[in-house]
Amino acid sequence: MRFIVADWGTTRFRGYLIENETVLDEVSSNEGVSALQKGQHRDVFSRQCGRWLEAEPDAPVLLVGMVGSREGWVEAPYATCPAGPAEIAQALVPVDLENGRKGYIIPGLFCEPAPGTADVMRGEETLALGAGVENGLICSAGTHPKWIAMKDGRIERFATYMTGEMYGLLREHSMIGRPATEPEDPKGFDLGIDAAERNSGENRVGLLHLLFSARAAVVSRRMDSNLLAPYLSGLLTGDEINGALAQFGRPSSVTILAEPGRADLYVHALERHGIKAEIKVPQQALIAGLARIVRQHALG
Numbered sequence: 001m002r003f004i005v006a007d008w009g010t011t012r013f014r015g016y017l018i019e020n021e022t023v024l025d026e027v028s029s030n031e032g033v034s035a036l037q038k039g040q041h042r043d044v045f046s047r048q049c050g051r052w053l054e055a056e057p058d059a060p061v062l063l064v065g066m067v068g069s070r071e072g073w074v075e076a077p078y079a080t081c082p083a084g085p086a087e088i089a090q091a092l093v094p095v096d097l098e099n100g101r102k103g104y105i106i107p108g109l110f111c112e113p114a115p116g117t118a119d120v121m122r123g124e125e126t127l128a129l130g131a132g133v134e135n136g137l138i139c140s141a142g143t144h145p146k147w148i149a150m151k152d153g154r155i156e157r158f159a160t161y162m163t164g165e166m167y168g169l170l171r172e173h174s175m176i177g178r179p180a181t182e183p184e185d186p187k188g189f190d191l192g193i194d195a196a197e198r199n200s201g202e203n204r205v206g207l208l209h210l211l212f213s214a215r216a217a218v219v220s221r222r223m224d225s226n227l228l229a230p231y232l233s234g235l236l237t238g239d240e241i242n243g244a245l246a247q248f249g250r251p252s253s254v255t256i257l258a259e260p261g262r263a264d265l266y267v268h269a270l271e272r273h274g275i276k277a278e279i280k281v282p283q284q285a286l287i288a289g290l291a292r293i294v295r296q297h298a299l300g
Contacts, residue, residue, distance in 0.1 A: 008067035041073035061103035065123040081111035084154035089296035130289030141258035180228040188227035192234020
């Protein structure tokens with residue numbers, strides 16, 4: 001079975017022509033959701049994927065990611081956890097591709113990971129469904145990492161952390177990251193992980209104090225300035241992992257959805273907790289997840 005996909009994020013558009021779970025052709029551009037105005041999305045999709053629409057008149061069309069947000073083509077209301085491919089397929093939102101053809105936006109998910117809290121995702125639900133994890137914990141690492149609990153092949157609940165965005169803010173827009181210098185010394189990452197691990201129980205002083213302490217250590221010459229940026233990354237990543245393990249328990253293994261580099265940092269940090277990690281390539285997980293959703297719905 002062939003189908004057409006737009007993985008449409010905030011900054012990037014990626015289109016794929018897929019047969020079963022094999023990519024036959026692909027396109028990409030900088031025409032992410034944040035670069036477009038209302039009414040422009042159909043023209044962008046037609047320009048990028050029009051030749052596939054003509055060549056494959058019966059192929060289902062799926063759109064995933066921020067294309068279903070308030071800033072996207074059409075706002076797709078969130079489905080609610082727990083949810084699997086069937087529930088997500090039932091919540092697909094149609095959009096007009098012209099000439100009687102429709103595409104379908106994958107809705108994303110809402111959940112309450114803990115009493116009094118709310119969380120949402122768009123796109124990561126499809127990655128999780130394609131990660132090959134029936135029961136276990138997934139970390140979709142990125143600017144806003146998502147920790148996702150899977151039960152019987154369905155997304156039971158999840159929690160999002162501001163790790164990547166907070167690092168960017170601290171590094172580029174804060175007095176805390178200002179003293180950092182290059183070339184960076186990667187040993188700082190482990191020092192940050194160490195600090196996050198110590199920040200518990202009777203020794204807990206709080207993340208906010210530890211962040212300022214990092215600046216104080218550099219300006220007082222107790223830490224070399226080229227350690228600072230990796231230290232902040234390690235501190236934030238370690239605090240994220242501490243929070244995730246507190247919410248979801250301590251599994252024997254975690255599946256990491258990320259490209260090499262970022263994924264390796266999580267593998268290293270989890271090893272410090274005695275937890276094994278398996279890396280899955282996001283594109284492969286996305287395509288496998290889309291295939292699961294397509295099989296649940298007669299799209300036309």
